[in-house]
Amino acid sequence: MKLTFIKQILFDADDTLWENNVYYIKATNDFLDLLVEKGLNREQLQQEFDELELWVVKERGYGSHNFVYILEVLYERYQNLIDYRQFKSIVQRFEDHPNNPKLFEGVIDTLNALKEKYTLYVLTKGDFKEQEQKIINAGIDKIVNGYFIVPEKEDAVYQQILTQRNWKAKETCMVGNSPKSDINPALRVGMYAIYIPYANTWKLDYEEVKPVQGRYFKVQRFSDLKDWLYWDFCEKQK
Ligand SMILES: [Mg+2]
Structure with missing residues (x-):
């Protein structure tokens, strides 16, 4: 199964794109x-x-x-x-350390390939200047269409982004390492969610994943996203 109907993908940043x-x-x-x-x-x-x-x-x-x-x-x-x-x-x-992010393997290549097919955004919480600086230092700003930096990643924030951008929840996918901030709220507002577990996830970002049949997926590595997302660009190159 490929998530071919997805139009936009939101990526968490800390411990999803880079070590934090x-x-x-x-x-x-x-x-x-x-x-x-x-x-x-x-x-x-x-x-x-x-x-x-x-x-x-x-x-x-x-x-x-x-x-x-x-x-x-x-x-x-x-x-x-x-x-x-x-x-x-x-x-x-x-x-x-923190202002100089060390990207996980395959992040740039994967994002560059996904960009051919999807609208890509970063959705991260924290101090605006600090998060923005990390996005820029990592070179992610040159790949994605934009970024949202919010104080907290709650259901209302996800809902607000969907409304503001006029995006349909069922055409939007959240990718992240935090069940509490990325996966569960995205699923609750009707979005798709791909969980990339990370061994050193912050205690305050952890809770049990509450999977929703058909809208929840889990991959081991960032580059594994290609298994779920439509890979038009790469398929053409093969
Ligand atoms: Mg994270």
């Missing part, structure tokens, strides 16, 4: 290591981190500077135990 959450996980673990070395309990620290993260996301939103803010709050709580230079080097290493 691994840098957050690495910085979190490096930071917690500093305190575990001093005899504190890792699970308790992780719990403290998770609670703070929930609060910060709710109050301040997404984005790398809000993640750094979490580390700074924790640093202040435990500054008598942490070497400031070690703390700064963890933050520095983290800040050097």
Whole structure:
């Protein structure tokens, strides 16, 4: 089965087009290591981190500077135990990463081929400037027709995009790694959804997929999208 009736495809960005959450996980673990070395309990620290993260996301939103803010709050709580230079080097290493996305294998080729047949958009949540910069740095802006950067990817946002663009849900497909932000809301508003699971998906982006028969598909790799989407361009080249 090929999804030949699809006209437009929306792609999530973080951890779908490029690696993202691994840098957050690495910085979190490096930071917690500093305190575990001093005899504190890792699970308790992780719990403290998770609670703070929930609060910060709710109050301040997404984005790398809000993640750094979490580390700074924790640093202040435990500054008598942490070497400031070690703390700064963890933050520095983290800040050097996210604006320079490392694309997953086959992303550019796959998008360039899909572009021949479909209208392509990026749909990502987070800080506008930061997400836009990543899209530009990765060269994705030159391939896709446009991008939506929204504070939260809820049903209403998907619905709003469909209405604004005059797109039919049954001709629109969402592709992403997050059941909570990409797959389930897209399915709920009547769109098609292709799930690309990712081992390091952010905890706050995870929930169980609620599949809808006939509108939900799952692939292992980005380049596998060709198995579900009509591949006119490549077929002609063969
Ligand atoms: Mg994602």
